[in-house]
Amino acid sequence: MTTTGNNLPSPPPSPNFDTREFWDATAEGRFLLKRCNDCGVVIWYPRFLCPDCSSTNTSWFEASGKGTVYSYTVPRRAPGPYRDAVPFVVAYVELEEGPRIMTNLVDVAIEDLTCGMPVEVVWHDTGQGNALYRFRPTAG
């Protein structure tokens, strides 16, 4: 049994005018999502306008940090800082709020991976004033 994801590098993101608030909040362990104030849809990835109804009237709210695994893979080779971290898990997690987002799974044995597995967010400090969101199996 191989528990994976405890040796992952945490390369810093590149915040921009669409995403600065999101990445700033990660320093406090808060996972922000945007919602459209006109049509109500949750927006992912964060952006200037609602991709569903084109409204620019959007606002941030804090997500639960919980979700389920939608799909996953285990790269056996990886680029750059991840080169020495293989094997590890890249996944799409479906957030409770709806969006399916790409991320890593940690603290999980590769042979235990399944679609539908409940997971919760953990934060890995990048050392650059923000943190990466990753997910681990929900306790209990």
Place this chain on the structure above:
Amino acid sequence: MSIRGKAFVAGIYEHPRRDIPDRTLTQIHAELALGACADAGISLHDVDAVFTDSTVPGMGSLSLVDYLGLKTTYLDNTETGGSSYVGHVGHAATAIAAGKCSIALCTLAGKPRNPNRGGGGGGGGRGGGGGGPNPDAQPEGSFEGLWGLGGAPYQYALNATRHMYEFGTTSEQLAEIKVAASLHAQHNPNAFLQQVFTVEEVLESPMISDPLHRDDCCVITDGGGACIVVSPEVARDLGRTNAKILGHGESPKHADNGRVDLTYTGAVWSGPRAFEEAKVTTKDIRYASIYDSFTITVLETIEDLGFCEKGKGGEFVLDGALVAPHGKLPFNTDGGGLCNNHPANRGGMTKVLEAVRQLRGEAHPAVQVADPQIVLAHGTGGSLATRMGSATLILGQEDA
């Protein structure tokens, strides 16, 4: 055909600012799109075609329609410097005249007074990171590029996992696709891989990114291909067997505001458009060049084009269904990208070329389909797991 009187400019908008340090390039494109649509009196979601240049962060118009949430039938990133945008209007008129779209957004944005400062991390979609803020990193970059995913195989593996979970598809079924391609490649003296594979050999090849093995992946090759498209008048004068273009459909498939669905491709939209224009159905297709970057690409595309029900691709490919000349759906008789050639890591052109060879009766005799009449070539680009281009072309013999 002339475009004279076939299209009109209905809305215009010029950004009011001349120094924009507080916007990403993509945000400016979004503002321009909203402004032009407002001037035309249409909703942004009425737009069904986008024409822009290669400077839009990411993959040009494909990344832009992802950001804007548009479902389009036509995209164009023609890059000819400052003349691009005049050309784009002409291209838009041509596409509209041809019935490929009806409301085209043509857009140009730039920020030479506020060039990128910082290292560009997160923009490359590879490992990301480092060098400080990059306001014009592609909008999704930091949300997809920081997780250690390398190139295409690692991404397409996510599709394979989900397809297996939802439909019970197996690695053995995926391997059958490689086996079929290899049975064809053995007859192609130029093929990069000429050995015939067995299912067991595919499954025993090294795992690249679960559940995709090395032999689920296409070859990496130098080279390329080209074709000439002419008017009916020129075709008549050439006096050789020409492939008649019967229909074509295109569609991006993007992350759709977080509603990622890994079980299908853009072929669900490009395929029907091509079939409708060609006035044929899947039953008429006697040979298909199916984009085969990976075995899972073929499996999902066969389902999406309607050759079998969604989720049944794994069963469909068994019993030599893809093997020429007698299978249910002979495919990639040159050996495809899986065994023959995938030049520049892009297999679209070779798909067209083998479809034309089949129509002309110039495929290798061992894999030539008898009098195929009507054939199909399908191309896939970008990533099945995030945002992709999809194009379907239907060709026929001259009397088709």
